[in-house]
Amino acid sequence: MRQPFYKDNRIVPVGIMLLxxxxxxxHFELDRQGPLGEIPAAAVPxxxxxxxxxxxxxxSVITNYTDEAVDQPVHHITPSxxxxxxxxxxxxxxxxxxxxxxGLTTDDVxxxxxxGATVLxxxxxxxxxxxxxxxxxxxxxxxxxxxxPETIGQWEIxxxxxxxxxxxxxxKTFQPYxxxxxxxSRQNYAEMSNMPGDAAGPPGGWKxxxxxxxxxxxxxxxxxxxxxxxxxxxxxxxxFLPNLLRHLENFEHKDPWYLGSLAWIHGDxxxxxxxxxxxxxxxxxxxxxxxxxxxEKFEEFTEEHGCGDHILGHVLHEYGVQxxxxxxxxxxxxxxxxxxxxxxxxxxxxxxxxxxxxxHTHGKDVARFYDLEQxxxxxxxxxxxxxxxxxxxxxYLHSRAEWWDxxxxxxxxxSSIAASAEPPSTVKSTETWRSAWKSVDACEAACISWADCVxxxxxxxxxxxxxxxxxxxxxxxxxxxxxxxxxxxxGWLPRRIENWACQE
Ligand SMILES: *[C@@H]1O[C@H](CO)[C@@H](O)[C@H](O)[C@H]1NC(C)=O
Ligand SMILES: *[C@@H]1O[C@H](CO)[C@@H](O)[C@H](O)[C@H]1NC(C)=O
Ligand SMILES: CC(=O)N[C@H]1CO[C@H](CO)[C@@H](O)[C@@H]1O
Numbered sequence: 001m002r003q004p005f006y007k008d009n010r011i012v013p014v015g016i017m018l019l020x021x022x023x024x025x026x027h028f029e030l031d032r033q034g035p036l037g038e039i040p041a042a043a044v045p046x047x048x049x050x051x052x053x054x055x056x057x058x059x060s061v062i063t064n065y066t067d068e069a070v071d072q073p074v075h076h077i078t079p080s081x082x083x084x085x086x087x088x089x090x091x092x093x094x095x096x097x098x099x100x101x102x103g104l105t106t107d108d109v110x111x112x113x114x115x116g117a118t119v120l121x122x123x124x125x126x127x128x129x130x131x132x133x134x135x136x137x138x139x140x141x142x143x144x145x146x147x148x149p150e151t152i153g154q155w156e157i158x159x160x161x162x163x164x165x166x167x168x169x170x171x172k173t174f175q176p177y178x179x180x181x182x183x184x185s186r187q188n189y190a191e192m193s194n195m196p197g198d199a200a201g202p203p204g205g206w207k208x209x210x211x212x213x214x215x216x217x218x219x220x221x222x223x224x225x226x227x228x229x230x231x232x233x234x235x236x237x238x239x240f241l242p243n244l245l246r247h248l249e250n251f252e253h254k255d256p257w258y259l260g261s262l263a264w265i266h267g268d269x270x271x272x273x274x275x276x277x278x279x280x281x282x283x284x285x286x287x288x289x290x291x292x293x294x295x296e297k298f299e300e301f302t303e304e305h306g307c308g309d310h311i312l313g314h315v316l317h318e319y320g321v322q323x324x325x326x327x328x329x330x331x332x333x334x335x336x337x338x339x340x341x342x343x344x345x346x347x348x349x350x351x352x353x354x355x356x357x358x359x360h361t362h363g364k365d366v367a368r369f370y371d372l373e374q375x376x377x378x379x380x381x382x383x384x385x386x387x388x389x390x391x392x393x394x395x396y397l398h399s400r401a402e403w404w405d406x407x408x409x410x411x412x413x414x415s416s417i418a419a420s421a422e423p424p425s426t427v428k429s430t431e432t433w434r435s436a437w438k439s440v441d442a443c444e445a446a447c448i449s450w451a452d453c454v455x456x457x458x459x460x461x462x463x464x465x466x467x468x469x470x471x472x473x474x475x476x477x478x479x480x481x482x483x484x485x486x487x488x489x490x491g492w493l494p495r496r497i498e499n500w501a502c503q504e
Contacts, residue, residue: 103245108229116235117205143220233357254282266314400491411465456490
């Protein structure tokens, strides 16, 4: 009688042997496919990857996890959560180093820092502890320019007007420069800091400023010919260098770029000096590099005009270097600020844009910007307007503050015009809107009734409301201004601000 095959003592052991052999060989086959990268990303079991990564990783890492996983042996992706959640973490250092080599560093740029004899001792020392810090930029990449030579520790400050032509020296506006020597020799320091020996310096000293711009650019380009970018800043500015370098990476330095905050006078578009600006090597070569007589050519123009940043913009334009922002390119929007962080409007449109500079910065602000910059992880992204708001604006906002602010508002309801005031479309009750002038509470209620309102202020019979936020500053206790007016009352709706979404 024939037995069934699975009870046959000769067939069963052979069958088990063959099965084991196939499983063994198939295991090698699996291992080989992974490293060869023959499995397309789509073959990665998505459902598993989704569920295991969401718990431990943020969105930016997730994006590249699938790509990197393709390069890992496939058995890391088989359902065994422990090794697979570790994979992206251990591979993150290598993804960082991938980004580094192609980026600009501070070794590629020259920081041109402009000051003047009458403010130097007040404004420059703070930058020596911050902007010029060696953990930020090498001292060989910094040039300090003034209208009087000084030495502070290791820093030599160049007198950029030392080689001014005879013709310009005879100009009336240039006379303060020639008088500085006499001040110095009589032990009068050009500085009003309430110290013995202080004097305001020669009258009209600030007018010398316009003479400095062309020679600064000429000097920096000649003395640092290998730089890719020349970054200009003033002594009352702060530049977030890591942010700006990331921005400049988008531009070819051999092309003529001239980037900053748009200003215009006399029909010339130019980069506002106080906001800082960046000039590419390509722009320098197209202008100053091409024409050694550029200074002489524009002596008369300089004499006739008042602002050095305008004079520079005009000259660059004459050589075919256009100010960037005159084109309709989004890359030029926002970033270089002509005001300080507390006198700038924050709004959904700039909320997620990177910040490159602030102007009218007090030494205290410079110190705070530097601290913020040092604590920032730029691998995670640039410092944006919202980050400045969160760190340096939000802590000062109140739901209601007396003796604070009277900045302009998008809407102003006064008793005289209230009856005909047309509310924005999101306001449900026209009555609430038109009553805004009646009291502090009514003003606040009107602001709340308008969905976009984030800031209001009230004075006498006037309520101002805005959909943007500006910190401004208040009048402190004991300040004499409190004797001469009624209290302004301001208020903010920070919850609404925190909910602003990024706009592209
Ligand atoms: C002025 O000229 C002298 C002599 O040529 C030179 O050494 C110096 O660097 C020049 N200064 C400036 C600011 O260009
Ligand atoms: C605030 O209002 C007063 C009186 O109208 C005005 O003199 C002052 O310049 C205003 N201040 C600001 C910062 O707008
Ligand atoms: C966070 C991160 O590194 N994202 C990168 C993922 O990969 C794409 C394309 O390779 C890059 O553009 C991202 O920057």
